[in-house]
Amino acid sequence: MDGRAKELSATKLATGHNLDDEAQTILMNYLKGDMEKLRRSDGEHGFIKRIKPLREVLEREVALYGLLEGLIDTSECPYAEQSLRWNVRKMLNEFESNHPGTKYALVRGYEKIGRFLPMGRTLSTCERCGGGCTGKICKACELIEMIRSK
Amino acid sequence: MRITVRVLPGKIEKRVNVSNDITYESLVTQLKINPEEVLVLKEGKSVPIDDKVEEGEITILRVISGG
Numbered sequence: 001m002d003g004r005a006k007e008l009s010a011t012k013l014a015t016g017h018n019l020d021d022e023a024q025t026i027l028m029n030y031l032k033g034d035m036e037k038l039r040r041s042d043g044e045h046g047f048i049k050r051i052k053p054l055r056e057v058l059e060r061e062v063a064l065y066g067l068l069e070g071l072i073d074t075s076e077c078p079y080a081e082q083s084l085r086w087n088v089r090k091m092l093n094e095f096e097s098n099h100p101g102t103k104y105a106l107v108r109g110y111e112k113i114g115r116f117l118p119m120g121r122t123l124s125t126c127e128r129c130g131g132g133c134t135g136k137i138c139k140a141c142e143l144i145e146m147i148r149s150k
Numbered sequence: 151m152r153i154t155v156r157v158l159p160g161k162i163e164k165r166v167n168v169s170n171d172i173t174y175e176s177l178v179t180q181l182k183i184n185p186e187e188v189l190v191l192k193e194g195k196s197v198p199i200d201d202k203v204e205e206g207e208i209t210i211l212r213v214i215s216g217g
Contacts, residue, residue, distance in 0.1 A: 063213035064189055064196055072211075093186040 003131055005048045017052045020059035023103035024088050026110045031088070038110075039117040046123040046132050058103070155181065156209045168203060175199045178210060188212050 005013045029038035043050045054062055066072040095102040125131070126138035133139070155164050155177070168177060174190045174197060190197050191209040 060186065060189065060213055063211075067189060067191075067196060067211070072213075090184075093184045096186050097184055 002047050010048055012051050013048045014051050014053055016054055016062075018054045018057050018059045018062050019103050019107065020089065020092070022052070022055055023092055023106040024085055026106050027092060028084055028088050031084070035117050036119070039114060039119055040134070042114060055107070056104070151203070151205060153203065153205060153208060156207075157181070157183070158209060158211050160212075172203050173200050174203055174208075177203055177208075181210070183210060183212070 001013060001015075025041050026038065029035065029041070063072060092103060092106075123132050123134065124136075126133040126141055127136050128141040129138060131138050131140070137145075151170055152165065152167050155166060156162070157164065164181065166177070166180065168180070172180075175185045178185045178188055178190065178199070185199055189211045190199055191211060192204065193207050194209070
């Protein structure tokens with residue numbers, strides 16, 4: 001995505017992350033104690049600036065809009081159940097059900113403290129595709145490898 | 151009232167007995183599904199989750215995206 005955005009000389013890259021995605025990311029990184037990764041989810045030096053217009057909209061409401069506009073796809077990601085995100089999602093939805101506003105509160109709370117967190121590692125180049133990444137191989141190449149090995 | 155509920159994705163069809171004044175939210179909870187994770191459709195159209203259940207084709211659409 002970053003490569004394509006640069007080709008187009010874009011100044012911003014909008015992603016479809018919604019309130020559920022954001023709250024999950026924050027809680028997951030708290031649970032892993034990974035404050036650097038948490039900070040990086042806000043965007044990094046060397047990457048095109050990310051914007052998230054749906055950040056305060058519940059996933060269910062995004063889905064409702066999709067349904068009304070005939071855009072919805074009812075299939076489920078086959079890898080969803082393997083992830084920590086899956087467990088965090090379940091947990092957060094239970095909290096949201098019993099304590100409405102939990103997801104929003106998590107995101108708001110993080111906004112207050114996020115800027116005090118260190119940015120951590122500097123950006124390097126992926127050995128496979130040459131894109132920006134934080135390790136030796138970028139996440140996209142890592143996932144492609146995982147799918148091919150199955 | 152005896153109703154048939156389809157749960158998507160997954161092509162699951164359930165027949166359940168419900169009292170006449172039950173809401174869609176209670177129906178979803180009764181099926182052990184978190185109302186936060188679904189949209190409820192009546193004859194293919196989205197209905198508010200706190201509306202009373204009416205007879206007809208009811209679909210529970212799980213709005214879950216990938217990991």
